[in-house]
Amino acid sequence: MLVEKVYVSGKGRFVMIMDSITSVGANDEGAIVVSASHGGVSAAEYALKIPLAAVFFNDAGVGKDEAGIAGLKMLQEKGIPAGAVSHETAQIGDGKDTWEFGIISNLNNAAREAGFQVQEKVRDAAVKFADTLSSPPA
Amino acid sequence: MIKKEIQCGPNGRVVLMDSIAAISKEDEGAIVVSASHGGKAAGEVAGRVPLGVVFFNDAGVGKNNAGIFALTMLEEKGIAAGTVSHVSARIGDPFDMWENGIISHLNHKALSKGFKIGERIQDAIVRLVSE
Numbered sequence: 001m002l003v004e005k006v007y008v009s010g011k012g013r014f015v016m017i018m019d020s021i022t023s024v025g026a027n028d029e030g031a032i033v034v035s036a037s038h039g040g041v042s043a044a045e046y047a048l049k050i051p052l053a054a055v056f057f058n059d060a061g062v063g064k065d066e067a068g069i070a071g072l073k074m075l076q077e078k079g080i081p082a083g084a085v086s087h088e089t090a091q092i093g094d095g096k097d098t099w100e101f102g103i104i105s106n107l108n109n110a111a112r113e114a115g116f117q118v119q120e121k122v123r124d125a126a127v128k129f130a131d132t133l134s135s136p137p138a
Numbered sequence: 139m140i141k142k143e144i145q146c147g148p149n150g151r152v153v154l155m156d157s158i159a160a161i162s163k164e165d166e167g168a169i170v171v172s173a174s175h176g177g178k179a180a181g182e183v184a185g186r187v188p189l190g191v192v193f194f195n196d197a198g199v200g201k202n203n204a205g206i207f208a209l210t211m212l213e214e215k216g217i218a219a220g221t222v223s224h225v226s227a228r229i230g231d232p233f234d235m236w237e238n239g240i241i242s243h244l245n246h247k248a249l250s251k252g253f254k255i256g257e258r259i260q261d262a263i264v265r266l267v268s269e
Binding site: 001019020022036037038040041042043045058060061062063064065067068070071087088089090091092093094095097101 | 139140156157159173174175177178179180181182183195197198199200201202204205207208224225226227228229230231234
C-alpha cells in the first residue's frame with residue numbers, strides 16, 4: 001500500500017499521501033495527511049491517534065446518514081482541520097489519484113477556518129495551507 | 139476498532155469488522171463483513187488471508203468503479219467477494235452493514251456461491267451457513 005512523503009514548504013512541512021489512513025503513525029505528527037480512505041467513523045479513529053495538521057479522506061459518495069464524511073465531525077471535536085474529496089474526482093483506496101485529481105467536496109469548520117475551500121483541488125489547497133504553518137514540532 | 143463474531147448457523151464462521159485492516163490468520167475460511175470501501179487498498183489487505191467470502195461497502199462506486207475494484211482483485215485469487223450499497227448501510231459501521239446492508243455488486247465467485255444482488259446481506263449469509 002502506498003505511503004509517500006512529499007515536502008511542500010520550505011519550513012519542513014510535508015504531506016503524507018496514503019492509500020489507507022491505517023498507515024498513519026507516530027512519525028506523521030504535524031503532517032498534512034491526504035488519504036484515500038473513506039471519511040467514516042472508523043477512519044477518523046485512526047486519524048485521531050496522532051495530532052495531524054490536517055487530514056483528508058474520500059467522501060465515499062457520502063451515503064447513508066452521511067456516513068462517508070462522519071469522521072469530519074469527530075476531528076472537528078479535536079479542532080483538527082479535516083475534509084473529503086469527491087468520490088467522482090478521485091479513486092477511493094488510491095492515494096496517488098487522490099493527490100493528483102481529488103477535488104474537495106466537504107470540510108469541517110476547522111478546515112474552513114484554516115482557509116480550505118470546497119471545489120478546490122486538494123493538492124493545491126494542501127500546498128497553500130502548508131505555507132501558512134510554522135515549522136513542524138521537533 | 140470493532141471485530142465481532144456472529145453466531146448464525148452451523149456451517150461457517152461469520153466475522154463483522156469496521157475495517158478490513160482487522161483481519162488476521164485466524165479468519166482463514168471465514169465469511170467477513172467489513173465496513174471498509176471495496177477499493178484497491180481494501181482488496182490488497184483482504185487478499186492477504188484466504189477468506190471464505192468477504193463483503194465491503196461500495197462507497198458509491200465512484201470514479202473508474204474504484205469503490206468495487208477489490209472484487210476483481212479477489213476474483214483473481216478465487217475469493218468470493220461482494221459489496222453492499224452505500225445508501226443501504228453506513229460505511230465504517232459493521233453492525234449497520236449486517237442489519238441493513240443490501241448487496242449491490244458481486245464477483246463471479248460470489249455469484250457461484252448463490253449470492254444475489256438486491257438481497258439483504260444478512261439473509262444471504264444466514265442461508266449460506268445454514269445449508
